[in-house]
Amino acid sequence: MADEQNQEQGVTEQQAAPEARFQLQKLYVKDVSFEVPNAPQVFQEPGQAEVKLNLSQRVNNITEGIYEVVLTVTVTATADEKTAYLAEIHQAGLFGIAGLEEAQLQGALNTLCPHTLFPYASRSITDLVASGGFPPLVLQPVNFEQIYMQRLSQAQGTEGMEVQGNA
Template sequence: MADDIANGAASAAATDAAPQPQFGLQRIYVKDASFEAPNAPQIFQEQGQPELQLNLGQKVSNLSEGVFEVVLTVSLTCTINSKNAYLAEVQQAGIFNISGLDAQNTDGLLGTYAPNALFPYARRLIADLVQDGGFQPFLLQPINFDQIYAEALRRRQQEAAGEQQPAAGNA
């Protein structure tokens, strides 16, 4: 019984000494935001179906040991009858702390959780910019960042596998 207690205490001490995975959000902020309506006010007279083009981007920067800045860029372009109605672009950023995780899990968190945390802020800002610009409100639909990350990871693995295969005919 005394051995069990001693082993339990040693096990607890070993668990306390091992670094526990930690993930934290320090700050969320707008890094950049812009709205352009190059053909206003004439564009308000145009009749036709608006065509929307949405582009997403993400950039991760390592600020220091275990501290990362993630910038989610959302660009929305609207054209009516081949004329630019507006361009709204937001760079929503956040500073994240990650420790106790391997590189693969860190990459996964930065590629999925971080943009999921930033997206509602970017979504609101895009909606406000478009509406404040005098256009019909635009609400971005939810985005599956897990699926986007999985697809990007699959492409990276295919590219890495392609680089490892020797070119045909080179023997």
């Protein structure tokens, strides 16, 4: 009798907990630009350009369980303190995510989603740079989990700090 009640209770708990779901529903480019402000002189510059990578992301809750994540990848190359090129893409995706607790949801939105978008953004940046007449640029993989954990620890550190000063 007790076993039957435990089995029934287990079935009820399983039915109550929604199944976790993560699905890329749509992938698209929201914005893209490539600038060579010092052309054609920049092509005469000897040496290797210094390349800087900047990443950012934005999350929009479209409807319940549907999120738009926009990963912005900006690459700036400079040679002799002049901009050789600037390439930027806003790679976006619509993600269906359900059945996750808030902490898990934030983790997925800040790690799994940008990790899914990055290869597409990277390929587009590589194509833009090559089409602009520059040597091939291969962006290295990014550890979005590490970036997210650093942001979390920084946020926790600032919460614990007291503001001091004279009023």
